[in-house]
Amino acid sequence: MNYNGLIVGIATFLIIGMFHPIVIKAEYRFGLKSIWGFATLGTIGTIASLLVDNQTISTIIGVFAFSAFWGITEVIEQRQRVLRGWFPMNPKRKSDYEKK
Numbered sequence: 001m002n003y004n005g006l007i008v009g010i011a012t013f014l015i016i017g018m019f020h021p022i023v024i025k026a027e028y029r030f031g032l033k034s035i036w037g038f039a040t041l042g043t044i045g046t047i048a049s050l051l052v053d054n055q056t057i058s059t060i061i062g063v064f065a066f067s068a069f070w071g072i073t074e075v076i077e078q079r080q081r082v083l084r085g086w087f088p089m090n091p092k093r094k095s096d097y098e099k100k
Helices: 004-051 055-083 091-097
Strands: none
Touching: 004 055, 004 091, 055 091
């Protein structure tokens, strides 16, 4: 039996599920600056995925990398959700949400 697809599927499910709260917390704490962290994680993950010999592990690292890249767009969307009042605004960064 080949368990690679099942392993990758479970890992993908867990990675995507892990990124949802990370995006929310990152936007709350760091705002749009957190985009650079997601871009860095995605780049490192992409390079690591290319360097790993094991196909299953390489695939899982690739899923992690592109989930980090997806996090960039989600931080921007999360900011919009905060502006709509769907999520709490960080009172320490209230000036970041004011229109200029």
